[in-house]
Structure formats: structure tokens, C-alpha cells
Amino acid sequence: xxxxxxxxxxxxxxxxxxxxxxxxxxxxxxxxxxxxxxxxxxxxxxxxxxxxxxxxxxxxxxxxxxxxxxxxxxxxxxxxxxxxxxxxxxxxxxxxxxxxxxxxxxxxxxxxxxxxxxxxxxxxxxxxxxxxxxxxxxxxxxxxxxxxxxxxxxxxxxxxxxxxxxxxxxxxxxxxxxxxxxxxxxxxxxxxxxxxxxxxxxxxxxxxxxxxxxxxxxxxxxxxxxxxxxxxxxxxxxxxxxxxxxxxxxxxxxxxxxxxxxxxxxxxxxxxxxxxxxxxxxxxxxxxxxxxxxxxxxxxxxxxx
Amino acid sequence: xxxxxxxxxxxxxxxxxxxxxxxxxxxxxxxxxxxxxxxxxxxxxxxxxxxxxxxxxxxxxxxxxxxxxxxxxxxxxxxxxxxxxxxxxxxxxxxxxxxxxxxxxxxxxxxxxxxxxxxxxxxxxxxxxxxxxxxxxxxxxxxxxxxxxxxxxxxxxxxxxxxxxxxxxxxxxxxxxxxxxxxxxxxxxxxxxxxxxxxxxxxxxxxxxxxxxxxxxxxxxxxxxxxxxxxxxxxxxxxxxxxxxxxxxxxxxxxxxxxxxxxxxxxxxxxxxxxxxxxxxxxxxxxxxxxxxxxxxxxxxxxxxxxxxxxxxxxxxxxxxxxxxxxxxxxxxxxxxxxxxxxxxxxxxxxxxxxxxxxxxxxxxxxxxxxxxxxxxxxxxxxxxxxxxxxxxxxxxxxxxxxxxxxxxxxxxx
Numbered sequence: 223x224x225x226x227x228x229x230x231x232x233x234x235x236x237x238x239x240x241x242x243x244x245x246x247x248x249x250x251x252x253x254x255x256x257x258x259x260x261x262x263x264x265x266x267x268x269x270x271x272x273x274x275x276x277x278x279x280x281x282x283x284x285x286x287x288x289x290x291x292x293x294x295x296x297x298x299x300x301x302x303x304x305x306x307x308x309x310x311x312x313x314x315x316x317x318x319x320x321x322x323x324x325x326x327x328x329x330x331x332x333x334x335x336x337x338x339x340x341x342x343x344x345x346x347x348x349x350x351x352x353x354x355x356x357x358x359x360x361x362x363x364x365x366x367x368x369x370x371x372x373x374x375x376x377x378x379x380x381x382x383x384x385x386x387x388x389x390x391x392x393x394x395x396x397x398x399x400x401x402x403x404x405x406x407x408x409x410x411x412x413x414x415x416x417x418x419x420x421x422x423x424x425x426x427x428x429x430x431x432x433x434x435x436x437x438x439x440x441x442x443x444x445x446x447x448x449x450x451x452x453x454x455x456x457x458x459x460x461x462x463x464x465x466x467x468x469x470x471x472x473x474x475x476x477x478x479x480x481x482x483x484x485x486x487x488x489x490x491x492x493x494x495x496x497x498x499x500x501x502x503x504x505x506x507x508x509x510x511x512x513x514x515x516x517x518x519x520x521x522x523x524x525x526x527x
Numbered sequence: 528x529x530x531x532x533x534x535x536x537x538x539x540x541x542x543x544x545x546x547x548x549x550x551x552x553x554x555x556x557x558x559x560x561x562x563x564x565x566x567x568x569x570x571x572x573x574x575x576x577x578x579x580x581x582x583x584x585x586x587x588x589x590x591x592x593x594x595x596x597x598x599x600x601x602x603x604x605x606x607x608x609x610x611x612x613x614x615x616x617x618x619x620x621x622x623x624x625x626x627x628x629x630x631x632x633x634x635x636x637x638x639x640x641x642x643x644x645x646x647x648x649x650x651x652x653x654x655x656x657x658x659x660x661x662x663x664x665x666x667x668x669x670x671x672x673x674x675x676x677x678x679x680x681x682x683x684x685x686x687x688x689x690x691x692x693x694x695x696x697x698x699x700x701x702x703x704x705x706x707x708x709x710x711x712x713x714x715x716x717x718x719x720x721x722x723x724x725x726x727x728x729x730x731x732x733x734x735x736x737x738x739x740x741x742x743x744x745x746x747x748x749x750x751x752x753x754x755x756x757x758x759x760x761x762x763x764x765x766x767x768x769x770x771x772x773x774x775x776x777x778x779x780x781x782x783x784x785x786x787x788x789x790x791x792x793x794x795x796x797x798x799x800x801x802x803x804x805x806x807x808x809x810x811x812x813x814x815x816x817x818x819x820x821x822x823x824x825x826x827x828x829x830x831x832x833x834x835x836x837x838x839x840x841x842x843x844x845x846x847x848x849x850x851x852x853x854x855x856x857x858x859x860x861x862x863x864x865x866x867x868x869x870x871x872x873x874x875x876x877x878x879x880x881x882x883x884x885x886x887x888x889x890x891x892x893x894x895x896x897x898x899x900x901x902x903x904x905x906x907x908x909x910x911x912x913x914x915x916x917x918x919x920x921x922x923x924x925x926x927x928x929x930x931x932x933x934x935x936x937x938x939x940x941x
Contacts (some may be wrong), residue, residue, distance in 0.1 A: 238939055240884065276656065288655055297674045302684050302730075304671065305691030324941060366733050478940070493884075494919065 224263040227498060231256065231311075232332035233505035234341070236482065237489035241324040245315060252281050252329060253311050259498025261306045267299040272313045306392050314338050317348065317482060322364060323454040325350070325479030326490045331505070337512060341483055344519035345423050347431050347450045349481035352474060354461045356441040359471035365460035367473070373485050375470040380438045386434050386444070386467045390460075394430040401426040421450060427450040430460070442475075567791055622864045625698075659699030670694045670704075679708040686716075687730020699737045706740055714744055721933070722751065736772035746778075757786065758797075763805045765858060765937045771808035799841060804842060807844035816848045821854070829858050831869060839876040845881050853889050867901050867911065876910035889914055892937050896927055 238247055270293040297303055308420055314335035315327030330338040356375035360367030367400045401422035403409040421431070431447035447457060458474040465472025480487050491504055558710050643649075664672050666909060670690045674680045680703065684690060688714065694700045706712055716729065718740075724732060733739070739747075767879065768774050779889075790800050809816070825836045825846075840846055846854070857879055861867050865886075878886065893899040893909065900907045909926050923931045 240938070240941060242884065242886075243886075273660075276658070287652065297681055297684050298671055300674075300684055300773050303690045304687065305689075490939065492935055492938055 224260050224265045227260050227263055227502070228308070228318060228332075230502045231260075231505065233497075233509050234316075234328055234330050234337050234485075235334075235501055235504040235508055236326050236328050236485035237496065238487070238492050239319050239324055239327045241322055241476070244321050245318050245327065245409055248327065249313055249315055249329065249467065252501070253313050254289070255496050256313075256331070256498055256501065257306075257308050258313055260308045260311075265301075265307050266303065267304070269295060269299065271296045271298070316341060319403050319456050319479060323477040323479065326482045326485050326487060327479075328485055331398075333502075334505070340516045340520065343423075344483070344516060345421060345450060346476065346483035346519070347421070347448050348452070348479060348483070349379075350449065350452075350455055350457060351436070351448045351476075351478045351480055352445045353476040354443050354445065354446055355475050356443070356465060356468075356470055356473045357474055359465065360473050363455070363462045363474055365473050365475045368473045371471050373471045375441055375468075378468050378470055380435065382385060382468055383435055383438060383443065383464070385437060387466055389467075390430060390464070391394065391433050398422070398429050398431065401429065426451050428450040428456045472522050541633055596671070607746060612866040638895065664796070668694070671702055673704060677704060679703060679706055679712065679812075682708050683712075683733070686733070687727065689730070692734055693737055696737075702741060703737065711740060715740055715747075718744060718747060719768075722768060723761060724769060732769065733773045736776060738776060739772075742776060747775050750775055750777070750779055750782065753782065757801070759801065759805070763801075767808035767811075771812045773812045774808055777812065782811060785815070788815060792818070793837060794839060795838065795841070801817075802832075803844050804840065807847075810847060813848060817851075820851055821847055821849065822849055824854065829872065835869070835873045839873060839879075843876045843880050844877060849879060853883065854879055857886065860887060860890075861911075867900070871901065871911065877912045878915050882916035886915055887940070888938060891941065892927055892934055895937060897928065898927060900915055 237248065239245060272291050273294045275292050275294075276287050277292075312332060312335060314330040316330070316338055319325060319327055328338070328341065330336075331490065355365060356372060356378060358369060359371040359373075360369055361366075368406070384388050398421060400404055402420050403422070403424075404414070404420065406412065406415065411420065418431075422429070428449060428451055431451045432445060432446075434446055435443060436446050437444040445461075447460070449457070454477045457477055463475040485508070489504065489508060491500055495501075507508040620901070623682070649854065667673070670680060670693070674684065675689065678688065683703065719729060719732070720726070751764060754767075755761070759767070774782075786804065789795075789804065790797065793803075795803065822836070825831050825839075826833070831839070860870070860883060861872060861878055862869075890899060890935060898907060900909055901911065902908060903910075913926065914922075915926065917925075919934065920931055923929055923934050927934065
């Protein structure tokens with residue numbers, strides 16, 4: 223079980239990171255659980271070794287000593303002497319989530335870590351749901367930070383919010399085109415922009431490709447954001463800036479990633495599922511999709527490579 | 528480097544090279560038939576002082592002494608083998624070896640046999656009798672190299688002792704290699720069996736407390752007698768020793784101090800203190816500072832009264848050694864967010880023993896469904912102990928009245 227368990231443990235899978243857990247702890251927990259599963263399997267241990275012993279030859283009258291190969295029991299490979307078969311696993315991490323954020327987190331095991339680099343170079347967008355709270359401003363844009371300002375928010379309506387959001391989307395669209403390094407006058411670039419695949423393929427600041435309001439119940443509102451090259455802190459700052467644009471203030475109560483590239487919430491494994499069989503199944507089921515998507519994205523003719 | 532290995536004094540005082548197990552200490556434990564031991568036996572000092580030999584060109588002398596009159600060398604090996612008590616501290620050993628070596632050289636001159644060279648043809652019988660086993664490494668980082676050659680190690684493995692854990696502590700590994708099973712280890716094992724520890728539990732016990740072999744049997748008996756005098760029954764003592772393997776390595780004064788401390792600090796009756804210690808014997812072996820800290824935390828920070836703390840501790844002794852930060856975080860959530868008053872927390876101290884994320888997830892799910900009712904007076908009451916202890920399926924079915932898939936979907940929205 224151990225070795226062929228390890229053979230099926232190469233690839234990418236997604237875990238759901240709960241809020242309050244550091245990403246490194248998640249990675250270490252997953253590693254421990256996988257090691258537990260791998261070490262639980264039986265491993266073939268040789269219980270004999272061949273030694274050449276001096277002994278009398280069978281069926282001879284004189285006392286003649288020759289070397290005969292005999293199988294002698296040995297304890298060298300006994301599990302209590304050797305220790306566990308697996309002591310560490312190489313697990314890589316995709317785009318990180320900070321401690322207060324939650325959501326889909328992509329992990330790569332063994333040969334899958336190479337695919338993580340490919341995923342990074344594909345520069346795919348990510349989906350977030352962001353909960354905001356009107357009426358106060360804090361220093362780190364979170365609800366439990368140090369309070370800086372409190373304002374009223376009765377004047378805020380859904381139309382105003384949506385107007386602000388479309389302004390944001392427009393300005394980010396311009397930035398998108400600029401950082402993609404394409405000449406929009408060409409037919410190719412125009413077609414790409416129309417179909418929505420235009421995006422920068424190298425480093426750029428945070429770009430929001432889509433933002434809309436899902437729910438508005440003052441003081442709370444829920445936004446859905448599609449972005450790339452972001453950090454969760456920048457998303458919280460975005461909420462803060464939206465509050466300022468609305469002539470009020472806002473803090474962010476929850477940031478949750480619903481999609482990372484082609485891994486969605488349905489693929490993400492919950493804490494109770496962080497064990498060897500579930501992870502192996504997740505890797506197997508995600509493998510064809512991962513291969514297809516990465517091949518699509520790395521084909522030439524998509525923006526600048 | 529290898530030369531230094533010889534100079535480690537017997538009682539392992541050298542920290543510098545404590546990471547190496549030395550073969551010098553193995554000699555006593557490897558009884559072998561005379562002739563077959565011969566090359567290996569002499570190979571060892573040569574191996575470890577290889578560089579010095581090469582420098583001074585002793586090589587030819589070495590091979591000549593090996594193939595020399597086997598009677599002489601046999602007798603010398605027999606002497607060294609049969610006198611284990613004269614295993615001198617290794618500091619003296621090189622000086623011991625080299626004079627005897629010199630004496631062999633001088634005696635060799637007295638013999639009439641000419642020195643043999645490796646290129647000289649020898650008869651078939653002598654060729655067959657060359658044992659060319661790879662010599663034991665003089666120092667190693669693992670006990671795997673020595674386990675087949677040491678009776679002690681073999682018997683320990685068959686008892687169930689995890690050598691792979693012990694070899695991480697080089698002092699312990701050296702100790703085990705030096706000990707003789709019949710003389711030292713057997714008596715202590717018989718003592719432990721008398722105490723009530725079963726055969727299959729000896730392995731885990733010894734893996735943790737390998738230092739018990741360096742304890743005096745009389746001391747161990749005194750400590751057990753002391754515990755018996757404090758009205759701990761034999762069965763209780765066996766259970767305590769099983770759960771806290773280091774218990775018997777503590778002196779009587781220390782045990783007395785610890786028991787006294789718990790009696791004074793917790794102000795429980797003698798019988799209750801005894802039950803507490805039997806349930807969690809690591810209270811006696813661990814440090815007392817965290818216990819004092821935790822008592823202060825419960826009284827001053829969390830605001831429990833002394834009798835409430837006593838009640839909680841008799842139910843969940845682990846609270847005394849729990850981490851202060853986790854306890855305060857759990858209490859903060861349970862008291863301030865779930866709005867559960869002190870007297871209900873006192874009735875269900877299991878909440879301090881469980882993971883905080885479990886409490887949070889289940890409470891948020893119940894709050895989402897509108898079933899977060901923790902007041903015993905009102906209907907649809909959910910008790911705290913059931914909230915934290917039951918497995919997921921039963922929680923979803925009985926308390927949340929929802930399916931496990933709904934719970935999982937909810938968890939993905941947090």
C-alpha cells in the first residue's frame with residue numbers, strides 16, 4: 223500500500239481553507255495526514271539475509287569445513303528497527319490565502335508541484351466573495367482592527383454602489399489592456415478582448431476583471447469579484463475605497479475565494495477529508511481537467527508569451 | 528575523527544561526539560567463537576586508527592600479526608573476552624592496545640614462523656576459513672548496523688522496543704549497546720512485570736523511559752513502597768506507570784513534593800487528589816509552573832470560583848495542563864459569542880478539552896438554522912458536552928436535524 227499509495231499521489235488538488243487557519247499549518251496538517259496514511263500500509267520487509275557460514279559438509283566422513291550459503295534470520299528490516307517508511311512528503315502551495323481569509327487553496331504533491339508553476343504562469347483569474355460592512359473604518363480594513371472613523375450610511379443606495387462598481391470595473395479594464403502589452407488596433411487583440419481572454423501574462427498590479435453586487439442590505443453588502451495578481455489585503459482595501467467613494471466608510475468582514483483558476487468550491491476538500499484516500503481521489507479526478515486547461519493556456523497566440 | 532571515538536570516556540561525558548555509537552563498547556557484547564572473531568576483532572582498532580597506521584606504515588605488521596600463530600592471539604582474545612569487568616575506560620584502551628601490539632611484535636620475532644605476505648599462496652582449508660564479513664562500523668548514527676550482532680538489542684526488539692526512536696538519542700543508544708541483557712536488563716524487566724505491566728506494554732514503556740536501565744533496582748523498589756504507603760493500590764500504580772513512564776525515575780522526595788503541592792493547591796480531599804493523580808499521572812512528572820499559571824487564569828482571568836474550578840478539574844484533569852492561550856480563546860468564544868454563563872460551563876467542562884474550530888463550526892451551523900439554544904430552561908435545549916463530543920453524523924441528525932451534506936455546504940460558506 224505504501225509505495226503504490228505514493229505512486230497515486232502526484233498531482234494537484236484543492237483544499238478548503240477555513241478562516242483562522244494559517245496556510246502553512248494547513249500544508250503541515252495535510253502532510254501529516256498523508257504520511258499517516260502511507261505509513262499505515264504494510265511494507266515488504268526482508269526477514270532473512272544470506273550469509274556464508276563455515277560448517278561441516280553434509281555426507282562426508284572427514285571433518286571438512288566449507289562455506290555454505292545459508293539464509294539467516296535478521297532484524298535489520300524489522301519495522302521497529304528501521305522506523306516509518308515515509309518521513310516527509312513534498313507538498314507545494316498555490317496562490318496563498320492569509321489567516322482570516324477562507325476558500326479554495328490549491329496544493330501540489332510530488333510531480334504535481336511542476337504543474338503549480340505552470341498554473342502560475344497561466345495567469346488565470348480568481349473569484350472571490352467579499353462581505354462588506356458600512357459605517358466604520360479601521361486601520362487594517364478588517365472588522366476587528368483599530369477603529370479610525372465612524373460614519374452614517376443612510377444615503378447609500380444600491381444604484382450608487384453599482385455606479386461605483388462599474389467605474390471601478392472600467393478603470394481596471396483600461397489597466398488590463400495596458401498591462402497585457404497588446405496593440406488593441408490589431409484584429410487579433412480585438413477578438414481576444416471581445417471574448418474576454420485578454421489578460422496580462424506577466425507581473426502586474428492587482429487587476430479586477432469583473433465586480434458586481436450580489437446583495438445589498440445596509441449596512442451589509444456582498445460583492446463578487448473576479449481578479450488576478452491580488453492579495454486579500456488589497457481586496458479589503460478595495461472595500462475600504464468603495465466606502466470612501468460612497469461618501470461613507472466600509473470595512474471588510476469576510477473574504478472567501480470561490481474559484482482559483484479551474485478549481486471550484488466543489489473540488490475543494492474540507493478538513494474532515496484531508497486524508498490519503500480522499501486526496502488521491504481528488505487528484506485523480508482533477509488530473510484530466512488540469513492537463514487540458516494548462517495545455518489550452520500555454521498554447522501560443524494568447525496575449526504575449 | 529574516528530580516532531577521537533576511542534577517547535570517549537565510559538560514562539558518556541563527551542558531548543562533542545555523543546552522536547556516535549562506538550564499537551569499543553560493543554566488544555563485551557559480541558561473544559563469538561575464537562577463530563572467526565579474530566580478523567574482525569583486530570580489524571576494529573585498526574579501522575578506527577586507520578590514518579595513524581597508514582602514516583606509520585603498520586600495515587604489514589597488522590597482516591602479519593593476524594596470520595601469525597593463531598594460538599597466541601586466540602588466548603589473548605579469550606582473555607579480553609572473558610573479563611568483562613575489566614573493560615577499562617576507553618582512555619586507557621589505546622595505550623593498552625598498543626603495548627600489547629608491541630609485545631606481539633617482539634614475541635613475533637621469537638617465533639620461528641616467517642611473516643606471511645598477502646600474495647603468498649595458502650591451502651584451501653585456510654582459504655575457506657578466512658572470514659571476510661564486513662566489519663562492524665566503529666561508529667554509526669543508527670542501531671541497524673548493530674542489531675544483528677547484539678543479543679541485547681535483538682531481545683529488546685522482540686519485546687517491542689522501538690529502536691528507531693531510541694537511536695535519535697545517542698546517549699540512550701550507547702547505554703543500550705553497553706548493557707548486558709542477562710545481568711542488567713532482565714532484573715528490571717522482571718521488576719516491571721511484578722509491578723503489573725504486561726508483556727505487550729513493556730515495549731512502549733521502554734521506548735519512552737529507556738533511562739530506567741540506569742536506575743538502581745533498590746531505588747525503584749523504595750519508590751513503589753512509598754506509593755503503596757500513600758494508599759495507592761498495586762493496580763493503580765501499574766496504571767500510573769503505564770501512562771507516565773517516567774514516574775519511577777523520580778525520587779521519593781520529588782514525588783512527595785508533587786503530591787503535597789497538588790493537595791495544597793487544589794485543596795481537595797486526599798482521596799480525590801489520589802484519584803486525580805491516578806487519572807493523569809503526568810501531573811507528577813511534568814512541570815508545576817503551567818499548573819500554577821492555569822489555576823491563576825481560571826480564578827482571575829476567567830472568573831471561576833474555587834469550588835467550580837475543583838469540580839471542573841475532578842471531571843477533566845487535563846485542564847490543569849492545558850495551554851493557557853487555547854483555554855482563554857475557547858472560553859472567550861463560549862462565553863461571549865455563544866453567551867453561555869459560567870454555571871453551565873462548569874457543568875460541561877468537556878468544552879475545554881475539544882478543538883475550538885469544532886465548537887465554532889457547529890455553533891455557527893446551529894445559529895444559521897436557528898437552533899442554537901443553550902439554556903436548559905427553554906425547549907430544544909442543546910447541551911454543551913453533546914455539542915463537542917458526538918461525531919458529525921449524529922450531530923447533524925439529532926441536534927441540527929439536517930443532513931451531513933448540508934453541513935458540508937455550510938462549512939464551505941464560512
